[in-house]
């Protein structure tokens with residue numbers, strides 16, 4: 327679990343790459359510069375940890391590309407103590423970025439193996455989300471709602487209704503919508519029934535899967 331000067335240097339280069347692609351939020355860039363991404367990856371990929379690319383993790387899933395993580399995080403507009411729900415914990419990298427920015431993070435993962443691995447790993451490197459949940463993200467987390475922000479880190483074939491209804495007024499849902507290719511979509515809740523919708527470019531995610539049960 328080493329984080330060396332070499333890693334820090336590579337991370338600073340990654341920050342510059344992400345910035346050159348259009349990320350401007352200083353807090354997001356700072357978090358990318360702090361979270362040791364190489365520790366979230368299988369050892370075989372260590373050399374690639376600070377390239378701006380997605381990579382395989384356990385259980386056939388992927389750790390998202392840093393630019394994508396930064397883009398989604400920027401859209402959330404996190405403040406200290408914002409209450410954020412993440413769907414798709416995966417490696418925990420996105421979760422760590424949110425924790426680093428001072429958010430209170432709840433994160434749901436449907437694969438037991440990943441849920442167990444990441445639940446053990448995050449506190450080991452000093453990140454303490456409020457709650458990691460093994461379950462189905464399509465349902466959100468009604469017991470802890472409302473959330474200031476909800477971020478979906480898998481490609482959703484449609485926008486799950488529970489996620490919309492679990493947003494606080496003024497809250498933001500960031501969700502890639504589509505089957506093979508996804509359009510990054512931001513919903514801002516303006517009132518009980520009013521949502522503002524913004525669409526951004528195309529992204530590619532592993533699919534948000536429906537519950538097996």
Ligand code: SAH
Pocket residue numbers: 387388389390413414415416417418419420421434435436437440461462463464479480532533534535536537
């Ligand atoms: N945020 C992660 C990205 C992981 S990839 C990271 O930073 O590494 C997307 C994750 O979503 C996978 O781990 C996958 O198992 C999970 N997932 C897919 N469908 C889901 C669902 N219905 N509920 C919760 N998690 C889901």
